[in-house]
Amino acid sequence: MTDDRERWALILGGSSGMGEATAVALARAGYRIFGIHLDFRAGLEHVEDVKRRITEAGSEAIYINMNAADDEKRAAALARLGERFDESRAGGRHPYVRVVMHSLAFGTLIPFIADDPKSAVNRKQMEMTQDVMANSLVYWVQDLYRGGFLEAGSKIFAMTSEGSSRVVPSYGVVSSAKAALESHIRQLAMELARQRSGVTAVAIRAGVTMTPALMKIPEHDLIIESAIRRNPTGRMTTPQDVANAIVALSGEGTDFISGEVIGVDGAEFVTGS
Numbered sequence: 001m002t003d004d005r006e007r008w009a010l011i012l013g014g015s016s017g018m019g020e021a022t023a024v025a026l027a028r029a030g031y032r033i034f035g036i037h038l039d040f041r042a043g044l045e046h047v048e049d050v051k052r053r054i055t056e057a058g059s060e061a062i063y064i065n066m067n068a069a070d071d072e073k074r075a076a077a078l079a080r081l082g083e084r085f086d087e088s089r090a091g092g093r094h095p096y097v098r099v100v101m102h103s104l105a106f107g108t109l110i111p112f113i114a115d116d117p118k119s120a121v122n123r124k125q126m127e128m129t130q131d132v133m134a135n136s137l138v139y140w141v142q143d144l145y146r147g148g149f150l151e152a153g154s155k156i157f158a159m160t161s162e163g164s165s166r167v168v169p170s171y172g173v174v175s176s177a178k179a180a181l182e183s184h185i186r187q188l189a190m191e192l193a194r195q196r197s198g199v200t201a202v203a204i205r206a207g208v209t210m211t212p213a214l215m216k217i218p219e220h221d222l223i224i225e226s227a228i229r230r231n232p233t234g235r236m237t238t239p240q241d242v243a244n245a246i247v248a249l250s251g252e253g254t255d256f257i258s259g260e261v262i263g264v265d266g267a268e269f270v271t272g273s
């Protein structure tokens, strides 16, 4: 069955790494892109470059620089998307958000236990990391669902990592957010299916990938060395690997894939040494 609706992708974290690569790949696959990102002045030139690559693909890029975990800003962003959808409808088209990708990297990277309390995680840091990296997914999906942006065939992807079930000294807070994110995906998949919405949700567990977020992890050298040694393909995962997988998983015939964690890592996770 052909889908003649106007396809949009909402990319949370669309200015860098996996979100950037997926935004460009989906644009090339015919999607219009609504990107949310948080960048300071030094990063804005790069954001313009991402938008240029999307438009050069014959698509459209609406990017908003904001904290994705801010309720009021989320409401304003969705109001803007709603206005854009109204323009499409006025032109006789039928827009919907087919792809939602949660690809936010914004967390505290310090341990739980330290002699100096300032060197150990506190409540504010724990809650902020959980809010951005896990719970924000639920609030975006709630508003998208209630706002009528999601329709049968819509797909939700959330980026998780091996850290959801393994430990690294500085990664404890993000690990807990990844475990929560995978749980949120299972719950959303079940509830959306029971609503007979036709909307699916999966977590994508990428292998270790060279991005700005990886380089912020204090143990990144060890993590990269371990990934290269362990990955049986002999190389690390790339943002393009993730983008290609999401384009494929957004295609036809994928409507019964839901509630799962899907690895995109060349079998890195399952390879012990």
Ligand SMILES: NC(=O)c1ccc[n+]([C@@H]2O[C@H](COP(=O)([O-])OP(=O)(O)OC[C@H]3O[C@@H](n4cnc5c(N)ncnc54)[C@H](O)[C@@H]3O)[C@@H](O)[C@H]2O)c1
Pocket: 012, 013, 014, 015, 016, 017, 018, 019, 036, 037, 038, 039, 066, 067, 068, 069, 102, 103, 104, 105, 106, 132, 159, 160, 161, 162, 205, 206, 207, 208, 209, 210, 211, 212, 213, 214
């Ligand atoms: N890089 C890896 O090795 C790896 C592996 C597995 C999973 N992941 C996960 O993939 C996701 C993307 O990571 P990446 O490596 O591509 O990171 P990245 O640093 O390249 O990109 C992060 C994106 O999130 C945006 N962002 C961060 N905080 C935000 C906020 N509060 N509000 C709005 N936007 C915000 C940034 O602007 C950027 O667009 C993360 O969830 C990360 O944990 C990464």
